[in-house]
Amino acid sequence: MTPSSSVRTFEVRHVQLARAGFAALAALMITFSPDHSAAVGAAVFSGFAIATGLVFLLAAWLVSPTGGRGAAIALGAVTVVAGIVASLPPVRSVAGFFIVVIAWAVIAGAVELAVGARALLRARKVARTDASDADAAPRRAGYVAPWTPRDGATPVTPLSRGDARDAVVVGVLGILLAVGMLLVPTGYALRYTIEEVGQTFTLTGIIIAVGIFGAYAAIVAVYLAIAGFSPRPATASASPETADAAAPGVTATGAPTPADQKDSA
Template identity: 55%
Template sequence: MPSAPLRVTARHIQLLRALFAALAALMVTFSPDHSAEVGLAVFGGFGIATALVFAVSAWLVSPAGHRGAAILLGSLYLVAGMAASAVTLRSGTLFFVVTIAWALIAGLTELLVGIRQRARLGRSESRDAVVVGALTILLGVALLFVPADYTLNYFIEDAGRGFTLTGTIIAVGLLGGYAAVVAVYLGIAGLSPQPAAAETASAATAQEDRP
């Protein structure tokens, strides 16, 4: 009996986004350097990789006539990722500008997409877009309250040395925390069982709408 052809679904997109978010979170967590250069490098890779996931979603998952949202979100992630990857321009200011602008614009876009597409995508998938969009906006708002020029010097006796906490270190840490939360949420969403009836209906709708 011939095996059924592999079909990319919304679950695969969720898991791919979770994978790249997890990689970003791990890179921030296990890096001893939380400078703007490292933060921009991590965010640049995360943004470009996620943009490619949205491109796959628009090409293989979204039905004809409903690909605009994935294309728009992919474009926002790609522009932000490319801006963060400009090595010669990397600085603390660039990190704050790029991540805050991306978080507020892309987060609001994904939130509105989830709200508008609730009827077509179903409650589960639209809820995921709403939650991730809200988390992204929350990251942008949190970064707005981090002073870019903040510096705190402190000494730890057990370590026998002094340390410096800066606004950039805090901001990069917030980005890593955001990525970790998104990775866990989308990973759970992608692995959660979906009612067979809903999955069949979604697949049939996508197939009928394709050119």
Template identity: 50%
Template sequence: MSAASAVRTFEVRHVQLARALFAAVAAVMITFSPDHSAAVGMSVFSGYATATAVIFLVSAWLVHPAGRRAVPIALGAITLVAAILGGIPVLRTPVGFFAVVIGWAAVSGAVELVSGIRGRRTQPAARDEILIGAVTLALVAGLLLVNPAYSLEYFIAEAGGAFTLTGITIGVGLFGGYAAIVAVFLGIAGFSPRRDEHASTVAASPAASAPSTPSNPEVAS
């Protein structure tokens, strides 16, 4: 069986749907949690990063052919390191949350964006990589604009109480919004029909489309 005719059980769309699922779980956990502290935010991020890293690493062998495994392995390793750092109790502080999430988003976003740009002419999922890479880098920009030590006291008469808006609350909220955007875009990408890469390669091949002719003219006559 040739490489063009081989059918893979798992495809890129399955990776996208799996990533979308865990991103949606992270977004829901942050959205419906009344506590947006550093400990909660780091716990959600660590769980999301762990699941995403496993998806990347497993997909390197189940989905991507030889020669295209460097990017998923790199993204899996980067995300796994971030997940491990997120599980360290001493780093579950506002500064630790911003440092770990910004570092992870900057490196992984750049890798995914560059991978999408380089493969935009040959890989069907390149546009999705460009989009997610850009959104991840946008998360970096948003978090860099927030001061972890920021604190604002305000009073809501209708609620009958005083509240405090902190930098970590904004930071965790930004990550939750990022996770929701990733879930939506990857979910749409995973369910969208796309041209089969192997089929298009075979169809575009001159040898596959040209009719066979006898090699010896005398035999044909």
């Protein structure tokens, strides 16, 4: 089996499913925890961020194409650092939770949004090109752009349009998380009484903030799980070179097919 015909063991869908699993775990921990204090929220976010950051860092070498690992490394580094900072005892306060989560959401959301938007813009540019050139086959197969590996390197699969859209959506969700938490006053406190049980409770800003993060984690988990389990095009796992070889009238060696030979005769 040649490198161009081999199938990658790890793909974007595996990264999405891993992220969905950790996000779902964070959402469940917050949902079923009776304590929505800053300490609990920071602990859950810390575990979620460190695990997700490690997924990004592993994906940089196992999934991302050579020369296109910068975004995955940046996302992984920012997310792991945010998780480590959130685990520090002095940061497990109301102000610390707000600052760390908002800062992470803005940076990570902006990076992922930029990566997805750039890929979609490149896809539109490729769609306008002449479909009769040598790269027409992988473009028709749904690639954002053909990836040209270095001499002797194993061909890799570019980011598909669907995966690019998923990155845009998750990036927007991260920014919305930051906006939602910015709208919550850190010192907010509302006392209310439930007469049926005869108890008085206090709704604070940190409770709302932790709940917002839990809602974000739940939405991301569901969205990435759907994206990960969604079927890909049949040619999505093939390299651009393989797609070129599969183009009508061309064999894997680049020679004309018998039909072409007959036509030329």
